[in-house]
Amino acid sequence: MTDSYNPSEIDKKWQRKWEEDGLYESPDDDPRPKWYFLTMLPYTSGDLHIGHWYPMAPSDVAARYKRMQGYNVLFPMGFDAFGLPAENAAIKQQIHPYKWTMDNIQRMRQQLKSMGAMFDWRREASSCDPEYYRWTQWWFLKFYEKGLAYRAKAPANWCPSCQTVLANEQVLPSGDCERCGTPVSRRDLEQWFFRITNYADELLDHSQIQWPERVVTMQKNWIGRSEGVEIAFGLDVPGVEEKDIRVFTTRPDTVYGVTFMVLAPEHPLVEKLTTPDRRAEVEAYVEQARRLSEIQRLSTEKEKTGVFTGSYCKNLLSGQEVALWVADYALLTYGTGIVMGVPAHDHRDLDFAKKYGLPIITVIAPPGWQGEELTEAYVEQGTMVNSGPFDGTPSDQGYHAVADYVESKGWGGRKVGYRLRDWLISRQRYWGCPIPIVYCDRCGTVPVPEEDLPVLLPEDAEFKPTGESPLASHQGFVNTTCPRCQGPARRETDTMDTFMDSNWYFIRYLSPHYDEGPVDPALAKKWLPVDQYTGGAEHAVMHLLYARFFWKVARDLGMLPGDEPFLRLFNQGHIAVERAKMSKSRGNVITPDEYVDRLGADTVRCYLMFMGPWEHGGEWDDSGIFGIHRWLNRVWGLILGGAPTDGADAEAAHQLRHVTHKTIRRVTEDMERFRFNTMLAALMEFSNSLAKARESGAVDAGAWQEAVETLLLLMAPSAPHLSEELWARLGKPYSIHQQPWPKWDEELAKEEEITLVVQVNGKVRDRLQVPADIDEERAKELALASQRVQAHIEGKQIQRVIYVPGKLVNVVVR
RNA sequence: GCCGAAGUGGCGGAAUUGGUAGACGCGGCAGACUCAAAAUCUGCUGAGGGGCAACCCUCGUGCCGGUUCGACUCCGGCCUUCGGCACCA
Structure with missing residues (x-):
């Protein structure tokens, strides 16, 4: 008897081993071709839920697949850490945004690790880290030097009662302030803009990237030339x-x-x-x-x-x-x-x-x-x-x-x-990257010198419910000396739009602690651009357009290679609960933790993929998750239970090899298209047919060995813990994740027989098993000879007979 | 409102190029095992009708219409849901 599948034990065991061995650290000096696989980083809301796993787990699967294909894959992770919710939490709960954010990152990092992803955690970066935002400010200065940053009046939502600027999100559909109900008006403020319109025509050109057509269309419409x-x-x-x-x-x-x-x-x-x-x-x-x-x-x-x-x-x-x-x-x-x-x-x-x-x-x-x-x-x-x-x-x-x-x-x-407008980057808030500008009565607008960066956020800012910007009222921050004349001057108190942070996070990942520039130039040359980007379609226009704009400016500065940051893009869907996006504020958060504890990370990973096409997303419903768990258990028993290996005939051996190679082809093709649901269905069919083969009482030893090893290799990206454990138990060398992806033999994978469908006037009347290489004449002959067909064409005149090779014969009668 | 998508059994979904609608899984029903239950395994499972039966017929992919030998797939018009609309990220 074999012991049973115990995910809570094997998950931890292998995660520890992988970490000890640095199995997922992507070497910077590796002769294999590089593959930069990027998935959008999470905002540090603190509630890492199943909605976060949904984009990440399949990305991890795809990244692992690429790795088994022989690429040196970089799959990094970080945190989008500046933003409004942290500031709201500060006002409501009197917690400093820094502490709130760091606590959340700590928790989210642990939850992410329980997924068993191949993230290279050495590369982690958080946008609220001074080590990071020092360089966000540096980029701002470069934009400013190039004449791409300018100040102009622009309206902002203004609540006359709270005396504060509101985000669109804080204005109710009625046009009233969400906090006090006062009608919100617009007030013109001097704000910073980036001249994205200078790049409008180049941004309309998507010819160098393989992106979903709908995203390209949306961007074109957004630019609206x-x-x-x-x-x-x-x-x-x-x-x-x-x-x-x-x-x-x-x-x-x-x-x-x-x-x-x-x-x-x-x-x-x-x-x-x-x-x-x-x-x-x-x-x-x-x-x-x-x-x-x-x-x-x-x-x-x-x-x-x-x-x-x-x-x-x-x-x-x-x-x-x-x-x-x-x-x-x-x-x-x-x-x-x-x-x-x-x-x-x-x-x-x-x-x-x-x-x-x-x-x-x-x-x-x-x-x-x-x-x-x-x-x-x-x-x-x-x-x-x-x-x-x-x-x-x-x-x-x-x-x-x-x-x-x-x-x-x-x-x-x-x-x-153009419909496209210049990008307004000023935000009248504390928890963002300070704009490195000083206003001097004598010298005017003066950029903070590079060597004085970062302009740090003051730690002792006060968060009052009055809504007054904590930076604007912080005398120690505002009052400074002019870098040019050393006279008294005032700091810019606006911070940058968080889209500025997310414009270049994937660049910072390469060398998150590099302190001579935003990125180590050698690593930028090695890893960039991103080969595959995955993320939600809600970013189709703004983030993805701003990031392309940013990249083109950086390219013109001689900092980055090529014209585009993300060569391929895939938009996955979202998990909803009662039709709403999962969020702490809605109170509909489903955490993966309890499922992981009970059923293991592999079950949760596979279930998320099995729910449906990745781009669709869907309503969270755990009723099917046990089906996946049962399947993993069956695979466990199948692999460890062995099979009677004598007395099988050559035909049975061939059949088994045929199924094995057909499955390799199906799984590989589905991987390429990110069709994880059908990939898993193919794997289930494969394991079902292995069980059937075993039940038959005799299997060919060689074919069986090939089949079970193939099953594990094909499952390795999706169920990394289970497959590693079973691989080890089969006595195969560590690690399964360093094995090459199986290749199929076209001869073995091909069908020898096909079902020829016979229609009369477009209605299916018979199905015939015929050799795959049947010719047209023979197919028509067989079709017309069919009794079922005869019954439907009797007494009628045959007008024509349509033949679709390998598929069907349609007899048109009148 | 404008821009971009999606809609298939009781449920999630499958159908690679216009060619077998419902793969795979969930749920349900029946059976095996069991003192019993759980777990596991086996079979059946779109709707309606016919046949003792093997089977056969009709309908069926949001709605209405069209193209075609043939439409979930293409075209026209609607309906519903979802994403975005420039300060949520």
Whole structure:
């Protein structure tokens, strides 16, 4: 008799041994080809739950597979440690964010280790570590030196009652402050931006990376490149120095149809253009617009609103006077912040014109148009009408004709517009990376010299529920001396967006303690870029776009090789509980710990993979986990129970080898595609057929040995503890994780017989077992000879017979 | 609202290129073992109908329509759910 599978014992035993032996330390000097496998790092929320294992365990499996394939695999882990929740905890529980975060990291690291992953813990990095954020600040200085960092006014959510800036997350859907219920407004603050728009065109190019098509599409839409024309309209308003206002349009051919102009409520010209009699109304409208979120403002369902400023501009092409309105559907951040209103040919403009009784002039005639009034906005191409000298021009040509004319007159010209905006990196918070800038009355804005980095977060900051930024009120932090003139100066008190930290964590992993730069250049050259990145689709746009931008800037600084940080990307899904994401605040956290204690890490790892396709994620339901556990137990018994090894015939031996090699192929192909659920199904089928073979009473000794060893090798990435234990018990050399991945023999794996499906008019009527190499003539012959087929074609006329090699015959009758 | 996805038995899911719908597992039912239970093992298990039976027929992949010899797969239109929408990470 064999002893039974005892995961709690063998998990610990092997984890200890692997750690002692440094089995998973990826050598920096290794001749094997490198493979950098990166999975997104967790935020240090302190509740490492099954939702964290879901992305990590299969990543570990894929990384282990690559390693067995002969790559020198780097699979690091770290912690995304700056952010809002730590600061909230500080305010609520009076725990310092540093302590809160470090305690969480400590706990999460232990939980992660229980998974049995091949993380190289020597490479661990945490973004809140001064050793890390010193270099985040260094990068900021490089951006600043390159002219990619600048300051400008930008709105932030402002709670007038709490006297504080709120994150979007802290504003309720109603637009009220989540803490006190006061309506939140927007207030303009001087903030730091990165010029990501300088790289917009390069970011649109995904040709060097293998990413899911949907992520590429989302990024392209996010960047939103559109070609258009900027057109000046004449302005002659007493007391206003600007003599024209400019709009960006993708439809210059409709310019004769402009009947009004719309300025974004935040536009600086609004105040100047508003006539005294309109002032009260305009100010009230602007104030109201500042309360709406961008999503609300842009909703095409929301009724259009706006107010007239009292001023006019002049359409230089038509000579028409055009009323200047303020409306919240114009966004300051897109184009020039001013939209030309062409109600006849734009849905939103039409809604607006109808509501406020503004004129509607048709300037693009649909085919066959007889001058009748259009009931809907006509947004397609047509023929220009009511357009002075351009009448009769097809609108696609009109685009260029108007653009040329505008350019020749010096009234504007062709331009490319982007939906993408520069990246606002300032956050009015404590728990983030301080922006290394000093403001001096004499010298102005002065970067902190590199040798003075890091600008440390003061440890004795106070966290008051008033919401006042702990850095801004910390005199010891704020007051400093100017690095240039040594005079009194003030520090920047904003910290950086945490996306700045996550832009380069995978670079820091390579040499987390290197202190002569953000990364040891030799290691950057050796390991970068990342070969495979895995993480949630929620990062499809922001993180992944910012990180690409960051990389390109670093490349231009000569710091990094190649044009892209992540060559391949896979987005896994998420585990939900009662349809909600797992989180401490929702109180729906499922920890892996109790499952690991009872059933072992391998069961939990495999169950997460078996739930469904990795990219789908799913609702947590543990009812199937025992099925996986039973399977691992059966494998245990199967391997240790041996098999009667005499009296097997050659055919049985061949069958066993066929199944073995077919399984190697299936598992390998599924590994390549990250289809872990079907990979495990293939392994289960394999172990089931081994059990059947044993039951038959006799198996070929050689074929059996090959089969069980193959089973263990194929299972090694998924169930690393169990397979290591059984490998050792078979007397095979340590470690199974250093063995090469099995290769299949195409001859053995191929099917000798196939099921030929026979259809009549597309309906399955028979299935025939035939040799795999059957030819078309013979297949059709057999199909028509089938009695079941005969019954369905009797008395009917055969029109044609369709043959799909290796698959089916379809008899079409009438 | 806009952008991007997903929807298949009682449940999770499978079906690599338009070609056998339901692999694998859970649950359920029946049986074996047992004094009994647990564990384990074996068989059956989409719905409806027919047949003593081996089997046979019809329907069936969110909904409506289309293309095709043939559609879970392609096209058009909807519905629902999920991710993102620039200060959650």
